[in-house]
Amino acid sequence: MEDAVTFPAPGLIPYPGGCVLEPGPYALDYLLRWRADVTVNGEVYPQTPVFPLLRELLANPAAHGLTAAQAQAARDRFLTLAGQALAAEGGDPAWLAREFER
Numbered sequence: 001m002e003d004a005v006t007f008p009a010p011g012l013i014p015y016p017g018g019c020v021l022e023p024g025p026y027a028l029d030y031l032l033r034w035r036a037d038v039t040v041n042g043e044v045y046p047q048t049p050v051f052p053l054l055r056e057l058l059a060n061p062a063a064h065g066l067t068a069a070q071a072q073a074a075r076d077r078f079l080t081l082a083g084q085a086l087a088a089e090g091g092d093p094a095w096l097a098r099e100f101e102r
């Protein structure tokens with residue numbers, strides 16, 4: 001069965017370095033604003049901020065032709081993929097899950 005919501009995994013986070021920025025919090029901020037091509041039930045949202053779109057899908061899945069379970073599956077996929085990228089930068093994947101609770 002094909003996923004109703006698809007998007008690529010985030011690539012390497014372009015951490016600029018420096019003594020002021022902490023890699024983990026920087027990576028979290030980057031992932032909350034990260035843009036990618038997202039497909040929802042065959043409709044492409046080119047270079048859209050992924051996290052805000054997923055929050056929108058969770059808040060009103062029917063408006064996008066999704067079930068609550070499909071929206072939740074997209075959230076879970078984001079938490080897995082973005083969580084791996086965040087952990088690679090020393091961040092805690094739980095930070096991403098907490099952002100969905102806000």
